[in-house]
Each structure stands twice: as structure tokens, then as C-alpha cells.
Amino acid sequence: MKQTTHPPDHRSAGVRHGAATVAPPPGPGPKRRRPTSTQWAAWAFLAPVTLYLTLFYAYPLYRNLDLSLRNYTVRSFVQGDAPFTGLANYRKVFDDPTFAPALLHTAVFTAVCLVFQYAIGLALAVFFHQNFRLSATLRALFLVPWLLPLIVSASTWSWMLNSESGIVNAALHAIGIGPVNWLTSPSWALTSVITANIWIGVPFNLVVLYSGLQSIPTSLYEAAAIDGANAWQRFWRVTFPLLRPVSAITLLLGLIYTLKVFDIIWIMTKGGPADSSTTFATWSYQLGFGNLLPAFGPGAAVGNLLVVAALVFGLVYVRVQRKQSL
Amino acid sequence: MSRSRRRTWGKTTIGVVLTGIMLFPVYWMLNVSLTRDQDMRKSPPDLLPIHGTLAGYRTVLDEQLPYLGTSLVIGLGTVVLTVALSAPAGYALATLRPCGGGILNFVLLAAQMIPGIIMAMGFYAVYLQLGLLQSVPGLIVADSTLAVPFGVLIFTAFMSGIPGELLQAATTDGAGPLRTFWSIVLPISRNAVVTVSLFAFLWSWSDFVFAGTLVNGGAHEPITLGIYHYIGNNNQQWNAIMATAVVASLPAAVILVLAQRYVAAGVTAGAVKD
Numbered sequence: 001m002k003q004t005t006h007p008p009d010h011r012s013a014g015v016r017h018g019a020a021t022v023a024p025p026p027g028p029g030p031k032r033r034r035p036t037s038t039q040w041a042a043w044a045f046l047a048p049v050t051l052y053l054t055l056f057y058a059y060p061l062y063r064n065l066d067l068s069l070r071n072y073t074v075r076s077f078v079q080g081d082a083p084f085t086g087l088a089n090y091r092k093v094f095d096d097p098t099f100a101p102a103l104l105h106t107a108v109f110t111a112v113c114l115v116f117q118y119a120i121g122l123a124l125a126v127f128f129h130q131n132f133r134l135s136a137t138l139r140a141l142f143l144v145p146w147l148l149p150l151i152v153s154a155s156t157w158s159w160m161l162n163s164e165s166g167i168v169n170a171a172l173h174a175i176g177i178g179p180v181n182w183l184t185s186p187s188w189a190l191t192s193v194i195t196a197n198i199w200i201g202v203p204f205n206l207v208v209l210y211s212g213l214q215s216i217p218t219s220l221y222e223a224a225a226i227d228g229a230n231a232w233q234r235f236w237r238v239t240f241p242l243l244r245p246v247s248a249i250t251l252l253l254g255l256i257y258t259l260k261v262f263d264i265i266w267i268m269t270k271g272g273p274a275d276s277s278t279t280f281a282t283w284s285y286q287l288g289f290g291n292l293l294p295a296f297g298p299g300a301a302v303g304n305l306l307v308v309a310a311l312v313f314g315l316v317y318v319r320v321q322r323k324q325s326l
Numbered sequence: 327m328s329r330s331r332r333r334t335w336g337k338t339t340i341g342v343v344l345t346g347i348m349l350f351p352v353y354w355m356l357n358v359s360l361t362r363d364q365d366m367r368k369s370p371p372d373l374l375p376i377h378g379t380l381a382g383y384r385t386v387l388d389e390q391l392p393y394l395g396t397s398l399v400i401g402l403g404t405v406v407l408t409v410a411l412s413a414p415a416g417y418a419l420a421t422l423r424p425c426g427g428g429i430l431n432f433v434l435l436a437a438q439m440i441p442g443i444i445m446a447m448g449f450y451a452v453y454l455q456l457g458l459l460q461s462v463p464g465l466i467v468a469d470s471t472l473a474v475p476f477g478v479l480i481f482t483a484f485m486s487g488i489p490g491e492l493l494q495a496a497t498t499d500g501a502g503p504l505r506t507f508w509s510i511v512l513p514i515s516r517n518a519v520v521t522v523s524l525f526a527f528l529w530s531w532s533d534f535v536f537a538g539t540l541v542n543g544g545a546h547e548p549i550t551l552g553i554y555h556y557i558g559n560n561n562q563q564w565n566a567i568m569a570t571a572v573v574a575s576l577p578a579a580v581i582l583v584l585a586q587r588y589v590a591a592g593v594t595a596g597a598v599k600d
Contacts, residue, residue, distance in 0.1 A: 038422055038423075038503070039422075039424055039425065041418075041422060041502075041503040041504075042418040042422035042423070042424035042427075042503075043418070043424055044503075045414040045415060045417055045418035045422065045503070045507070046414070046415050046418045046419070046424060046427075046430065048410070048411050048414065048415070049411050049412065049414070049415035049430075049474065049478060050430065052411055052474065053433060053434075053437065056449075056467060056468075056470075056471055057437050057440070057445075057471065059448070059452060060445055060447075060448025060449050060451070060452055061440065061444070061445075061448055062448075063448045063451040063452055064444055064447055064448040064451070066451075067447070067451060077451070077454070124344070127337075127340070127341070127344070128341070130337060132334045132335075132337035132338050132341065133334055133335065133337075133338045134338050134341060134342070135337075135338075135341060138341045138342065138344075138345045140582065140586045141345050141348075141349060142345060142348055143582060143586075143589060144348075144349060144352055144578070144579075144582065145348065145349075145351070145352070147528065147578035147579075147581065147582055147589070148352070148532075148575050148578055149531065149532035149534070149550060149574055149575065149578070150532060150534060151532070151534050151550045151553050151554060151571075151574070152355070152553070152571040152574055152575050153351070155553060155557055155567060155568075155571055156351050156352075156354060156355045156568070156571060157351060158557070159354075159358060159564055159567075159568070160351060160354055164367065164369070165366065165367045165368075165369065165371065167354060167371055170369060170370040170371055173369075173370065174370065199348075199351065202348070256439050259441070260441030260442060260443070262441070262442060262443050262535060263534045263535060267534070267554070267557070281441060281443055284443055284444070284447070285443050288443075288447050288450075289450075289538075289539060296447070296451075299447065300444075300447055303441065303443060303444040303447055304444070306441050306443075306444065307440055307441065307444055310439040310440065310441060311436060311439060313439075314435070314436055314439040318432070318435065
């Protein structure tokens with residue numbers, strides 16, 4: 001069995017493989033120059049993907065940048081003769097009354113989701129690491145929320161949180177708490193989308209942290225047990241410190257993915273009511289596609305701010321991974 | 327590890343309870359999909375589908391089949407495109423060691439971090455000019471951007487593990503790089519092909535962002551838009567909405583049952599989900 005298909009049997013194979021994407025493929029000792037013919041062959045194999053990246057990543061991104069620097073209207077969008085306005089769209093976005101709430105919501109959404117996803121994922125990973133009967137099957141079932149199409153999860157949560165007929169309010173009623181307008185009250189909308197997103201993110205954290213746990217040698221636990229460490233101490237003194245590299249990767253990836261969460265929020269609340277669950281991702285979409293009169297320029301500007309944020313954290317991720325693979 | 331039998335069963339019980347809590351929304355989706363129209367607004371709602379009805383599923387059969395067909399075509403198209411692009415790239419990066427390979431790796435990694443809506447907006451601008459809006463091939467290309475960087479990652483990792491002697495032997499026997507790739511590397515990499523295909527299919531099947539921006543209102547819309555229109559148009563028939571959701575979840579369920587180890591491998595390999 002090759003490593004990729006069977007991570008549980010190998011030392012955190014997955015996370016290591018993530019490292020393989022950044023570090024050059026492991027070569028024996030100092031780099032040997034390959035003959036020119038091999039170089040040609042290599043780039044012949046890489047040509048399709050390079051062309052693809054240029055056409056379908058670089059060009060749309062360039063168009064997006066271009067959109068954000070011009071004053072587009074629906075007419076000039078089709079004809080392509082919008083006047084160049086420099087950073088005017090960005091200035092408009094910064095001065096927009098939605099900017100501050102969107103920034104705050106993005107920060108809160110990302111931070112709260114990350115903390116809970118990680119904490120719950122880690123607790124579950126430690127629990128499932130104990131190898132009891134059915135543990136493998138149950139662990140597999142935990143993947144379900146992660147595999148479901150986001151529209152399915154989002155609409156299910158919408159109905160569960162429905163003010164009049166939702167199961168959540170029915171359960172609250174049973175223990176004597178009045179109905180909460182989960183999706184339609186400005187003070188609860190953000191909480192609701194955060195809850196749904198945590199539910200979706202837990203499996204990813206569980207699986208990655210679980211594979212990290214398997215890389216910790218059992219002998220360390222045995223030694224700690226001989227030294228009289230109880231379960232709590234074993235966790236804080238052995239598991240948690242040794243899991244730090246995997247935790248860093250998990251949290252950074254989580255950060256990058258949570259920053260760009262769009263579907264869940266859009267389907268559940270459309271960023272509302274009254275912008276109370278608007279993040280940069282939904283705001284950008286709202287500007288570009290959500291109104292009758294699309295504001296492509298400002299929408300692209302908001303999107304580009306998000307790209308910059310994602311790339312900054314992406315660079316941090318690459319650095320962390322490099323350091324770990326050394 | 328020797329533990330007493332009773333403790334193991336205790337843990338199993340806790341595990342079952344935890345899994346039950348985690349999967350409650352999934353159960354609720356099933357339950358609502360079987361609920362009769364007149365019970366939909368009942369308070370408190372029935373916890374079990376006692377008066378179960380298949381009316382919701384009948385509606386799915388009547389109204390949603392075209393959407394499901396479109397999703398299937400788009401999913402399969404995305405799989406073919408993704409594997410065709412990423413398998414040769416993985417082979418080159420893993421075994422041929424091109425100069426500039428490191429940079430390409432970095433670009434692929436960065437590509438995965440770009441938010442989907444930004445890509446969608448860029449694609450919208452490009453497709454508007456090319457007249458590719460509301461076209462199935464256009465959506466296939468857009469959906470493949472979700473999976474290609476991941477595919478290259480998986481193929482590179484997998485093919486790095488192929489013993490060098492094997493490739494050396496092929497070269498000694500006179501096989502060129504193309505022959506080596508097609509007759510030796512690709513057959514050995516069957517597992518990687520399966521993993522990449524599964525995820526490419528799942529992501530394009532689940533895609534909502536690209537579908538919502540690029541083919542919204544067109545003649546061929548995928549199932550994600552089918553559900554979305556449902557939610558928008560008729561707020562009352564939640565059994566039909568949830569029945570559609572259940573049907574839309576079937577690929578995920580089938581994949582989990584048949585190919586769980588590939589899924590776990592994909593997640594740990596730094597999987598991306600928008």
C-alpha cells in the first residue's frame with residue numbers, strides 16, 4: 001500500500017505530504033543536473049497544467065484586478081471600455097458603512113469557528129485514538145458533515161433553526177425557553193452561521209489531528225504512565241506539545257478556508273438581516289451579483305482584499321511547513 | 327493494549343452517543359423529507375417519521391431529474407479534465423525533477439488559497455466576453471479549478487513513492503518518458519487516480535458558487551441550484567426540499583461507504599473545501 005492511500009499506518013503521512021508540495025521532491029543529496037532531454041520531457045508533461053493555470057487562474061485573477069481598478073457599469077462591463085479610476089473603488093469600499101461590520105464579522109466568524117473546530121476536533125481525536133470497538137466505523141461516520149454538499153448542510157440547518165417550526169426552538173420550548181429568531185434576528189444570525197460552520201469543520205480537524213496522534217510513539221505514553229502521570233498530565237505534557245506541528249498546520253489551513261466561507265452564510269442568511277452576518281466573502285458577492293444594479297468594481301475590490309489576506313496567511317503556512325519538513 | 331472489556335464497551339457507548347449528536351442534522355434531514363405536508367408546521371415536530379410519506383421523493387422524481395443529470399455530466403467531465411491535467415504534472419514533478427518545479431508547486435499551493443467567489447467573479451467577466459455563460463463545458467472548466475491543484479499534490483506525493491529502480495528498468499528497456507508514464511506509472515497509481523477522481527467529482531457535484539454565478543438561469547443547471555431555487559420559490563414544501571437534499575447527498579454517502587480509506591487519505595493530504 002502506498003502512503004497516500006493509507007495515512008493511518010504511517011507517521012502523519014498526510015501532513016508530511018502537504019510538505020512535499022512546497023519542498024522540492026526529495027533528491028538524493030545535492031541536486032544532480034538532469035540531462036536536457038529529460039528537462040524537455042518534464043516540461044512537456046507540465047505544459048498542459050501550466051497553460052491551464054495561466055488561462056483559468058491567472059487570467060480570471062487579472063480580470064478581477066482590472067475590474068477593481070475601473071469604473072464598471074453593466075454597459076461597459078459588456079463592451080469593456082470602462083474608464084480607469086485607480087484606487088477609487090477601494091476608497092469607496094473603505095468608506096462604506098458596511099466595511100467595519102464586515103471586517104468585525106469576518107474576524108469573529110473566523111476566530112470563533114477556528115477555536116471551536118480545533119478544540120472539538122482535538123477532543124474527539126484523542127477520544128477515538130483509544131481504539132475501542134467500532135471506533136473506526138464511528139470515526140468514518142464523523143466525516144459525513146464534511147462530505148455533504150454545502151447547500152444540503154446549509155438548508156438543513158436553516159430548517160432546524162426556523163423560528164416557528166424548527167426543531168431547535170421546539171427543544172428550547174420543551175425546557176421552558178422562549179423561541180429565538182435564529183436566522184431573522186440581527187443579534188443571533190452570526191451565531192447561527194458560526195454554529196453551522198463549526199459543525200462542518202469538525203471532521204477535517206478530527207481526521208488531521210487523529211493522523212497526527214498516530215505519529216506519537218506509544219512508548220512515550222508508557223514511559224509517562226510509569227512515571228505516574230495521570231491521563232490529564234499525559235495529554236498536556238506529551239500529546240499536546242508533540243502535536244504542535246500538526247496543530248499549526250491544521251489551524252493555518254482552517255484559517256485560510258474559514259476566511260473564504262461563503263456558501264453557508266449566503267444560503268442561510270444572505271449576510272442579513274441588516275448586514276448582521278455579512279463577511280467580506282458575502283459582501284463581495286452581494287456587491288457583484290446580489291443586487292439588481294451590480295457594482296462589479298467595488299465587489300472585485302472587496303474580493304481582492306480577501307485574496308491578499310488569504311495569501312498572507314498562505315505564506316505563513318508555507319513557512320511553517322518548510323520549517324517542519326527540515 | 328489490554329483493557330477491561332467493560333471499559334471498552336463504555337467507550338463504545340459514548341462514541342455512539344457522540345456520533346448520534348454529530349449526525350443529528352443528517353437524521354433530521356431524512357425525517358423532514360418523509361414528513362407529510364400537514365405535519366410540517368406541527369409543534370412540537372414529530373421526532374420519528376410515524377406518518378411517513380414518500381410525496382417529497384415523488385416531487386424530486388418529477389422535478390429534479392434534469393438537475394441531477396446535469397450534475398452527473400458536470401461531475402464526470404470535471405473528473406476527466408482534472409485527472410488528464412494533474413496526472414502528467416504529478417509524474418513530471420515527482421520523477422523527472424524539472425527546473426522550476428518548485429515554483430510551480432508554490433503556484434499550485436497559492437492557487438488553492440484563492441477564495442471561490444473571487445474566481446467566480448473573474449470567470450464571470452471572462453465568460454461574458456467569450457459567450458460561455460450558462461454553458462456546461464464552461465462550468466466544467468470552472469469546477470475543475472477546485473480540484474486540479476489538489477490533484478497535482480496527490481499525484482506528486484504518490485508517484486514520489488514509486489521505486490526508482492522500476493523507472494530505471496523501464497528506461498533501460500528502451501521506454502521513453504511517455505511510455506513509462508502510460509504503461510508503468512499510471513497503472514501503479516490507480517489508488518491516486520481513484521482518490522483524485524472521487525474528490526473532483528464530489529467537489530463539482532457540491533459546487534454552488536460557480537453554478538450560482540456562471541449558469542444561473544440557464545437551460546442546464548446542477549442540483550445545487552435546483553435546491554437553491556426550491557428554497558427561494560416555495561418556502562412551504564420542506565419535505566420536497568429535504569428529499570432533494572437527501573438525493574443530492576447520495577454520492578457522498580456512496581463514496582463514504584465504498585471508498586472510506588480514499589476519503590481519509592484525501593482529507594489528510596491537505597484537502598481543500600470551499
